[in-house]
Amino acid sequence: MARRQARFTAQEMADDPRLRDHSPDLWREDLGKVQRGLLSSAVRCFAANGFHATTTRDIAEGVGLSPAALYVHFPSKELVLFEIIRVGHERVLAHVRDPSILAVDSSADRLRAIVSAYTVWHARHHVAARVCQMALNGLTAEHYGEIVELRHQTNGYIRGVVGRGVADGSFAQVDVARVTRAMLSLSIDLVRWYRLDGSDSPEELGEFYASLALKLVAR
Missing domain, CATH: 1.10.10.60 (Homeodomain-like)
Structure with a gap:
């Protein structure tokens, strides 16, 4: 808002x-x-x-x-803000690293599950996620550095899934870093406008964004 x-x-x-x-x-x-x-x-x-x-x-x-x-x-x-942002980043990373997702063998199915889960989390927690994404400048340098490390872990994890699909031939030969940033940006951007009483449920939005993600890597 x-x-x-x-x-x-x-x-x-x-x-x-x-x-x-x-x-x-x-x-x-x-x-x-x-x-x-x-x-x-x-x-x-x-x-x-x-x-x-x-x-x-x-x-x-x-x-x-x-x-x-x-x-x-x-x-x-500032410590209140740090607690909110730290917990938000830790929870979403744990959410997309759920064992049920890690157990998926197919690169395409795993990417679909991750993007859907990442989107659903941001939709369900869209107010907290807005703070996590848009209030970073309120953190001290030390706390900001801790959050950057968590963000690197999330980005690296999803980038690894895209890279795996490129390597095994499931995906087109895309620029893995750029495509991963585009996927993450889609899910994160919803925190600016999403509301739980709107026309799309978190799950519906998750499926839609997951389909868009697969189109970005389609052969």
């Missing part, structure tokens, strides 16, 4: 269907209820108003707490 000049209030964010996704399911089970609530509130705040325009008061108000409550659980606003 593009940031408006008028800031969203906590109530407006809670009521806006464009800011509803499955982000609350992302947080570690060992985190307490308040910590998980603060992270979910921060996702909405960062997506609606941007990281720099969001205050700790905004985040705390989203779960009915005083501004000082956030510092009990997170030393800084």
